[in-house]
Amino acid sequence: MARMPSAERRRQLTEAAIRAMTRDGVARTTTRSIAAEAGVSLSVFHYCFDSKQALLESVITAITDEYISVVREAIQPKATLHETVRAGFRAYWDHVAAHPGTHLLTYELTQYALRQPGFGHLARRQYEVYAGTYTQLLEELRDSVEFELRIPLPALARYLVAMTDGLTLNLLVLGDDKAAAEILDTMTEHVAALVTHDGGTPASTDRAEGLLRAGITQRR
Template sequence: MSRMSIEERRAQIVDAAMSIAIREGVEAVTVRGVAAEAGISLGTVHYCFEDKDAMLRAMGHSVALVASDPVRMALDPTQDLYTIAHAAADGLWQGLTPRRHMRLLTFEFATAGSRNGALRPVARAHLEQTWAMTQGILDQLSEIAGITYSMDTPFLARIVAGYIDGIEIAWLVQQDDEATIRSFHALADYVLSLVVHPDGAADAAGPAEAS
């Protein structure tokens, strides 16, 4: 068997930590438990991550990346702005159902950080990563379509990320697929309402019906 690179070993450790967090919650993740889950020594975990917080930060970053993948894939530069925005809404929905446990972990990070002072910096870092990911998608849409927004983009990213969290929490509790799809498309329309074209005109696209 070939020896793992440090990047591969870190990925293995993060996967093991994710498995524990999904079963028992983020606060149940320990270096010893992760080592046992991964079938490796404590020394190997410490070699790859300075401490537990570094491991948790890596987990948070992994969760944020996975959540944004379907939306990034929907940003087709050959399509018009309205189509891209609503394709991104579809991407949010398509990424939600198979990643239910990952989204639960996102909210676990937030609640664990609010309860546990030691985890608060990790939860804050994860939140900032989520905002950065959201801003990256908004910036990519802006670049593809050649537009800007009537609102400061970093602040808009916070608002959009907050809407997404609220929609997804509602789905996790209610399991109302139709309302969730409509909500994602309403969010796309909200973003479109803030679009400013190079000539200074606001976007006049009307709301779309969720399919």
């Protein structure tokens, strides 16, 4: 077997674990099946990961990083703030529709971690990363577009995590993109109620839907 840098070998095994877990489920995926999926010996697996906890952390990180890169690539400055943010949400939504198995795996990983003694911090870290990503993306938008938040940024980030998390699960369960789109529209209207222009003037529904679905208001 050709020698490979340990970081590259870990990446290879992580990708194999994601494929195996997506296909077979977390509980039924063993270190032996992951090694077989990657085409390496079991000893190589144990050399790269000293525990299942370390493997799951690597899997969660890899999946989360992929989601972040999808949205980040889509959130590039466009003609309007509305178009910029909508592109980010659309990119994520398209990813859910195209890779339902991987997104289902994230929920399974969360539940598995919460049920296993000593693994709970992996689930907490997973959702902390989600909230941190929303926070970072909103802060980056502040650098290019002036806006004010009506609610604290950390609270808004956690709220966005809860909304997208629930909506993603709804799509995975029902498999109805039209129904999911209607729910997203309703959620958008709800978030629009958080948006005010400077001075406390409520933002119009049309403008609110464009301005970040995230409860922000553009400065005049």
